[in-house]
Amino acid sequence: MGVGIEVRGLRAWFGASEALHGISVEMRPNTVTAIIGPSGCGKSTFVRCLNRMHETIPGARVEGEVRIGSTDVYGNGTPAVEVRRRVGMVFQKPNPFPTMTIYDNVAAGLKLNGFRNRRELDETVERSLHMAALWDEVKDGLKKQSGASLSGGQQQRLCIARALAVQPEVLLMDEPASALDPISTAKIEDLIYQLKERFTVVIVTHNMQQAARVAEWTGFFLMGDLIEFDKTQKIFTTPGDKRTEDYITGRFG
Amino acid sequence: MSVSLACELNTQKRPELHLADPQPNVSKLEVVASTTPEPAPQMRRPHASTAPDKIFKYLTVTAALSVVAVVLLIVFELVWHSRLAISKFGFGFFAGSDWDPVSGEFGALPFIYGTLVSSLIALIIAVPLGIGVAIFINEMCPRRLRTLLSFTVELLAAIPSVIYGLWGIFVLVPFLRVHVDPLLKANLGWTGLFTGPIYGIGMLAAGVILSIMVVPFISSITREVMLTVPQNQREGVLALGATQWEMIRTGILRNARVGITGGIILGLGRALGETMAVTMVIGNRPEIAKSLFAPGYTMASMIANEFSEATSQLYLSAIVEIGLALFLLTLVVNGLARLLVWMTTRGSPSRVYG
């Protein structure tokens, strides 16, 4: 099941330059939230702060509070590894593990978590691939084909399956379809729509049609600030802020 | 405007070039416009001749071909000067284990054994060490220490091997004899690998000294191929909740394994051919002993030691044949290593990273 996300006063730095200037927002369990905004406004940085990927960059730093379910993400006793196991992430560029078979790609997270039971692994791999709408296309080459032998769209769905396999509570997607063709994009959008049954999804996109299609909530970022956060329909029809309206209507960005 | 003007100036000054050009206007415009807004100086040279270019080209081609010629010549010379031994012993030469110049018995097996075993010991020690050093320098070491450390490690490769030999005789051998060998004998004597009298010098000492010489090769190639693993592979593993060590293992080493193998084989190539340092600590006795404490002999150190003493034609010829075998062995090993490294760092990325 998905859990809620609560962000308070989140600031993030790359070295001395501040990329997020105090973001506060609340996302409900089992919702899809789109993060939109012009390039360089901090969308990626924001989602990477939610699963503590931000701090893996040398010199990067975070301040503020993030709660995922009952977990205090930046709390003293919370290991980053634990957070990342509960918050899955899909990247802009598909990054399957090229030296692993399709099966091992999906099972990778489970194996890191110490799963060794063959039958359980088989079941989880199959279920995850079904959820990612990839099972039918790869079931024959499951243990023979490399993850890198798939097409771009299939690779991205493989990465989604890989993230889903560890049964996270939240799924972060950073422009998951921006490098893909329209058909693959449509498949992934369908998928996102179904995923909210089980997960809380945050998806970064700079395709506004995409945001409108998959997300019920949308947050608009501009230069490291969250300008507006509301129901997607509201953002796209009657935005409360002039800058949101300018962006939506294509007057900048 | 200045662009097209420059272009006209150019074409007027060099009509012959203009005529020779298959697409004069288009290509010239593009060249001038895309490189610099001002007229490109070399196009104004009144008597630009292609002769220096040609000479330079022939020089470089000759240089390149002469390298190949030298290799072929070496093979030819080695075969020619070993023809006596080749015709007398045939392939039995590589299976014979007697080496007795006095009675004219020549078998290469003890040297082949010595070369392979000392190199194997070197790899057993140097592979984990070299990869460990690479991981530490690339992934864990504080930024400021990184340059110093990698500089130091790579400096190891620049030390002349005779210095390693001296260090081996005065430091390593006594240390092994007093501290390490007795310990190995007491605890691992049952394997049969650590039995017999302890001299300090011997196969083990040769292997240890080789390992130190090989570490910089393995670690610098490993570092290089580790750096070619894309950032998104690291992040992919981290995002699944991997610890740093799991990330290094799954995200980096696994992806870099072909190149790392190349680095290991390159190190092997170095170990196989290493002469001076080994000669000084291996004991130089053509024996095949199971115990690593026993003295041994390698192909390279035998050649160095006995070449000047070879009294008969057959003796000399046998030595040269061992040289031929060593040459071909290291050629194949190095070729394979470079191929593997090239495949990861430059070659078809789809095979490694997709």
Ligand SMILES: Nc1ncnc2c1ncn2[C@@H]1O[C@H](COP(=O)(O)OP(=O)(O)O)[C@@H](O)[C@H]1O
């Ligand atoms: N690795 C990095 N090092 C330094 N600055 C970075 C790094 N990544 C992003 N930034 C800066 O942080 C800001 C936000 O970037 P990002 O979150 O990637 O934007 P978006 O995803 O919205 O395009 C930008 O100004 C960008 O230049």
Ligand SMILES: [Mg+2]
């Ligand atoms: Mg981004």
